[in-house]
Amino acid sequence: MINKKVKKVLIIFLVFFVSICLGLKINISEKRLEDFFFYQIIEKKPDILNAKIASQVLLKPKRNLKIPELELEADAAISIYVSPEGKEKTLFQKQGFKEFYIASLTKLMTASVSLDIYELEQKIEISKTAVAQAEERGELKPGDILAIKDLLYIVLVESSNDAAQALAEGKDKNEFMVLMNKKAESLKMENTYFSNPSGLDPKNKETPNLSTAKDLSRLVKYLIFNQPQILEITRALSYEVRQENSFHHFIGGNINILLQEIPEIIGGKTGYTEKAGGCITIVLEAPNQGYIINVILGSESSQSRFVEMKKLIEWTNKAYAW
Numbered sequence: 483m484i485n486k487k488v489k490k491v492l493i494i495f496l497v498f499f500v501s502i503c504l505g506l507k508i509n510i511s512e513k514r515l516e517d518f519f520f521y522q523i524i525e526k527k528p529d530i531l532n533a534k535i536a537s538q539v540l541l542k543p544k545r546n547l548k549i550p551e552l553e554l555e556a557d558a559a560i561s562i563y564v565s566p567e568g569k570e571k572t573l574f575q576k577q578g579f580k581e582f583y584i585a586s587l588t589k590l591m592t593a594s595v596s597l598d599i600y601e602l603e604q605k606i607e608i609s610k611t612a613v614a615q616a617e618e619r620g621e622l623k624p625g626d627i628l629a630i631k632d633l634l635y636i637v638l639v640e641s642s643n644d645a646a647q648a649l650a651e652g653k654d655k656n657e658f659m660v661l662m663n664k665k666a667e668s669l670k671m672e673n674t675y676f677s678n679p680s681g682l683d684p685k686n687k688e689t690p691n692l693s694t695a696k697d698l699s700r701l702v703k704y705l706i707f708n709q710p711q712i713l714e715i716t717r718a719l720s721y722e723v724r725q726e727n728s729f730h731h732f733i734g735g736n737i738n739i740l741l742q743e744i745p746e747i748i749g750g751k752t753g754y755t756e757k758a759g760g761c762i763t764i765v766l767e768a769p770n771q772g773y774i775i776n777v778i779l780g781s782e783s784s785q786s787r788f789v790e791m792k793k794l795i796e797w798t799n800k801a802y803a804w
Contacts, residue, residue: 541571542770543802552797556790557759557780558582560695561798564703565772573774573798578695581673582779585753585761586641588681588691590701593634593712595661596649602631606652608644615643616682621731622648628725635721638712639736641752643680650679669704671697683757690757695777702763702775706748713749713765717741740764740788744795748773752787760787766795769804 543563552574560578563571572578608626620642622628628636628645630652636645650658662676674693677684684690705712719741721733737752746766753761760781766774776794781787 541565541569543571543573543768543804546801546803549797549801552794552801554778554790554793555782555786556778558695559778559790559794560699560776561794562699562703562775563768563772563802564706564775568703568707570703573802574794575695579673581692581694583683583690583755583758584681584693584698584779585691585755585758586681587693587698587751587753587761587763587777588676588679589637589641589646589753590698590705590712590751590763591662591665591676592646592649592679593638593715594701594705594709595658595665596630596634596652597709597712598665599653599661600630600649602629602634604630604652606630606633606648608648609651612644612647612651615647615680617643619643620645626725628723632723632725634712634715635718635733636723636731638715638751639718639721639733641737643682646680647678655679666693666697666701669697669700671700673697681753681755681758683755695779698763698777698779699775702765702777703773706765706773706775716749716751717747738762740791743792752784754784754787760784760790762787762791764791764795769799774798 541563554576556576558577558580559574560572561574563573605627608622608624608628610624613622613624619640620636622642622644628648630649633645633649636642637649647655658679659676662679666674666676671693674697675689676691677689678691681691716738717736719736723731723733738750740750741747744766748765748767750762750764758780760783761779763775763777766776768774776791778787778790778794781790
């Protein structure tokens with residue numbers, strides 16, 4: 483691997499040579515200048531890096547150094563390009579490895595485990611405990627019997643806490659939580675813990691649902707390649723639920739307002755609680771094939787999460803040559 487000393491010598495020589503011989507004015511920061519020349523060197527001689535680092539650095543898209551770094555007010559954020567083969571390149575990150583409350587982004591894992599253990603047409607009876615969850619999205623009542631597929635739509639499109647609880651109770655809530663945490667471990671979500679299936683803030687001294695922007699990007703990447711139907715559900719703008727027991731519920735809109743503004747969106751999930759703030763993850767089609775996974779945690783409000791996400795999307799489009 484090239485060491486820092488060799489890198490600096492090469493950079494100093496190149497800066498001196500270019501400035502003296504060509505008379506160029508150097509008007510960019512030292513860090514960006516170092517990055518520029520370093521990329522030129524390793525592009526011509528990638529053997530100076532080990533294979534893993536070389537593949538990360540040389541993987542397109544390439545950074546456009548004329549575009550300044552992005553500043554976001556959210557507590558944490560990450561943007562990752564994923565090639566069709568699954569290779570990754572981090573485009574942006576702010577506190578991407580720090581744990582935060584994640585609110586309803588939890589429900590992506592709830593849905594993933596549900597697909598693992600249930601059949602889509604399997605039915606679940608709604609309990610009093612389920613409908614006692616905070617908020618009333620989904621209009622569920624004790625005794626209602628719904629198919630797993632319908633509950634997934636209510637969970638992912640309306641973000642119903644009742645429906646998330648019902649999915650966990652279809653097996654046994656404690657066992658379901660074990661499965662959620664085991665799956666997180668299998669996906670190398672090393673700084674993630676789930677204590678409930680909805681993402682609600684804990685009561686009293688209960689352990690909260692915690693994760694990092696990076697860990698959540700791992701979950702979303704898994705969904706892209708293994709359970710794309712979950713992402714398909716998350717982008718639904720409406721859905722009608724009808725059951726044999728006369729239960730009827732119409733989902734008239736998706737909480738994720740960006741779906742109608744950004745056509746490249748493949749799917750995503752929103753979340754908000756008092757302790758988590760505004761949270762959102764979005765998957766987009768990349769301009770050069772592949773995918774872009776964006777995660778934002780800890781925005782100031784439920785509205786600011788959308789503003790911050792739009793900033794991140796616009797920045798990655800400009801800051802990289804696709």
